[in-house]
Amino acid sequence: MNLRRDVFQAIADPTRRAILMLVASQAMTAGAIAANFDTARPTVSKHLQILTECELLSQHQNGREIYYHLNPQKMKEIADFIEPFRHFWDDRFNKLEAIMKTYQANQ
Amino acid sequence: METKTNVHAEEGKQEILITRVFDLPVELLFKAYMVPEIVEQWMGTKVLKLENYAHGGYQFETTDPRGHVHRFSGVVHEFCLNQKITRTFEMENTAFPVQLEFLEFEKLTETTSKLTMHIVFKSIASRNQLLQMPFAMGINLAHNRLQAFFTN
Numbered sequence: 053m054n055l056r057r058d059v060f061q062a063i064a065d066p067t068r069r070a071i072l073m074l075v076a077s078q079a080m081t082a083g084a085i086a087a088n089f090d091t092a093r094p095t096v097s098k099h100l101q102i103l104t105e106c107e108l109l110s111q112h113q114n115g116r117e118i119y120y121h122l123n124p125q126k127m128k129e130i131a132d133f134i135e136p137f138r139h140f141w142d143d144r145f146n147k148l149e150a151i152m153k154t155y156q157a158n159q
Numbered sequence: 160m161e162t163k164t165n166v167h168a169e170e171g172k173q174e175i176l177i178t179r180v181f182d183l184p185v186e187l188l189f190k191a192y193m194v195p196e197i198v199e200q201w202m203g204t205k206v207l208k209l210e211n212y213a214h215g216g217y218q219f220e221t222t223d224p225r226g227h228v229h230r231f232s233g234v235v236h237e238f239c240l241n242q243k244i245t246r247t248f249e250m251e252n253t254a255f256p257v258q259l260e261f262l263e264f265e266k267l268t269e270t271t272s273k274l275t276m277h278i279v280f281k282s283i284a285s286r287n288q289l290l291q292m293p294f295a296m297g298i299n300l301a302h303n304r305l306q307a308f309f310t311n
Contacts, residue, residue, distance in 0.1 A: 134168055137291075138166040145163070145201075146163075147200070147201040147203075148191045149182060151191065151200050151201050152183050152190070152197070153183070155187065
């Protein structure tokens with residue numbers, strides 16, 4: 053499993069949460085977002101890439117600039133209090149499935 | 160990320176329904192609930208006892224990252240091979256009341272199957288408390304902080 057695409061893994065990082073808070077108020081370019089942090093620009097880019105991969109942010113081209121927008125639908129999904137519970141069982145059942153497939157292959 | 164598990168928790172009811180379709184024959188899915196060594200792997204727990212028959216019981220033990228030992232146990236009411244398990248579930252030494260679990264295993268095709276877990280709680284409050292356990296267990300600390308941010 054690619055943990056980077058895991059939305060809960062994505063929001064576990066304080067810098068990424070700070071980025072979400074920033075972009076929540078208005079769409080911003082990578083440069084404008086990076087200006088809010090002491091971290092190196094490539095590090096911020098990496099965070100943006102992770103947030104985009106798990107669909108918390110979306111990119112929109114505006115002239116030569118790329119703006120990052122918050123995806124409210126995805127945010128709502130994770131704000132739902134049942135979601136972590138569902139996620140917990142989904143992880144467990146994914147593990148069950150993987151183990152039994154290996155088991156089947158070894159028979 | 161694709162997710163295949165559904166949780167249905169109707170407002171004002173003291174039950175939940177968890178459903179999941181597996182890319183496995185029903186016999187293999189059922190086996191994952193029967194064989195202690197397999198249960199240990201996917202549940203991430205130690206199996207102290209697993210008696211697969213009516214009036215039998217089971218007991219699991221996990222150790223959290225801080226080294227605290229938690230035990231979970233219950234008694235089996237019904238056990239029908241490849242079809243269903245009815246059992247109680249209890250977290251030992253906690254304030255959580257015992258719950259009743261109806262597990263149904265269904266063959267969909269030769270290679271796919273469906274599990275339906277119907278859990279009945281003592282009260283609506285105890286159901287909601289359990290639903291929020293993944294927060295309490297620290298699985299989703301970040302989610303909490305984020306939610307706090309958006310509600311404050």
